[in-house]
Amino acid sequence: MTATVTTTAPTRVRRSAFARHLTLVTRVVTGLLFTATGLNGFLNFMPAPDPGTMAPAGVAFTTALHATGYMLQLSSGVQVVAGALLLAGRFVPLALAVLAPLVVNIFLVHLFLEPAGTGMALFVVAAEIGLAWAYRDKFRPICGPARSGGHSPPEASGRRGIFVAGQGFQPSDVDPARARST
Incomplete structure (x- = not known):
């Protein structure tokens, strides 16, 4: 892929x-x-x-x-x-x-x-x-004004995901708690 x-x-x-x-x-x-x-x-x-x-x-x-x-x-x-x-x-x-x-x-x-x-x-x-x-x-x-979907940390917005260099925060459907336990 x-x-x-x-x-x-x-x-x-x-x-x-x-x-x-x-x-x-x-x-x-x-x-x-x-x-x-x-x-x-x-x-x-x-x-x-x-x-x-x-x-x-x-x-x-x-x-x-x-x-x-x-x-x-x-x-x-x-x-x-x-x-x-x-x-x-x-x-x-x-x-x-x-x-x-x-x-x-x-x-x-x-x-x-x-x-x-x-x-x-x-x-x-x-x-x-x-x-x-x-x-x-x-x-x-x-x-400038803050943009929606800007680069705020995921903890501040309650979103889950990963940070990809050059792309910013990318949503993820993987629960970080479950990912650590496996």
């Missing part, structure tokens, strides 16, 4: 050379930006801004982050790892998902607490959105 398996190739949208190059340049520049600023959090090779020139709310926020003893190091570590992933072109959707909360925070801090860096914050938001759009096919499975 032979089984035939038919699979459909994922549809890919052809992009122009300009769009591919723009995505590459945006990914590399964003990766460099986050890698450099993340490393600066550990090595302090960029001069810190003078607190006298910053808005008082921005100084208070930065002081509070320093006071936690871990938050700036955590943020810097995430930036280094995600920036390196963007530079390497590996796991780009994961890097974008990890950076998204930081990007939102960067934007909101500059919007409400420290207006001096709003231009750079807007660039980071635009780069994040542009890269997320360029990799939208990778985000579709986690952002």
